[in-house]
Amino acid sequence: MTVVAAEPAIFSIDSSGKGQGDVFVYRSATEQILAAPSQPAKAGDILIIYCAGLGSVNPPIDAGVGVDRLIQTVNPIGLTIGGVQAQVLFSGLTGGLTGLYQVNATMPAGVAPGDAVPVVLTLGSVSSPPVSMAVR
Numbered sequence: 001m002t003v004v005a006a007e008p009a010i011f012s013i014d015s016s017g018k019g020q021g022d023v024f025v026y027r028s029a030t031e032q033i034l035a036a037p038s039q040p041a042k043a044g045d046i047l048i049i050y051c052a053g054l055g056s057v058n059p060p061i062d063a064g065v066g067v068d069r070l071i072q073t074v075n076p077i078g079l080t081i082g083g084v085q086a087q088v089l090f091s092g093l094t095g096g097l098t099g100l101y102q103v104n105a106t107m108p109a110g111v112a113p114g115d116a117v118p119v120v121l122t123l124g125s126v127s128s129p130p131v132s133m134a135v136r
Helices: none
Strands: 023-028 031-034 046-052 078-081 087-093 101-106 114-123 131-135
Touching: 046 114
Parallel strands: none
Antiparallel strands: 023 031, 023 046, 046 101, 078 114, 087 101, 114 131
16 A cells, blocks of 8 residues: 555546546636636636645644635645646635635646646646646
8 A cells, every 4th residue: 555645636527537627717806717618728827726635734724624714735736737837826725615725826838729638736756637628
């Protein structure tokens, strides 16, 4: 049995962990648009990716306890979109919910456009299963 400190996974729209990921383009505090074929992301957009398994946060939070603000992960998170490294702006627990992580990142330039571009999170040597998003 292998034990790891974290095992990242991105949520998907159909809850299967595959296909269209819970990847949103951030427009404002009240407007997040799913990065789907009808509203694809483009270079420079700010993305919010909802996920699980990102490990410890600082300050530490007991399992099952809700948080009222964003709380950052201890370990850095990597993100690739279509194989291109993205700049992660924040990774940690989402405020107002229990156990939900989010990764905020800038959509990188140079990603080949498509309706099902792979999105992968990495924590150390452990990578999430890929989900997809639309890119133009």
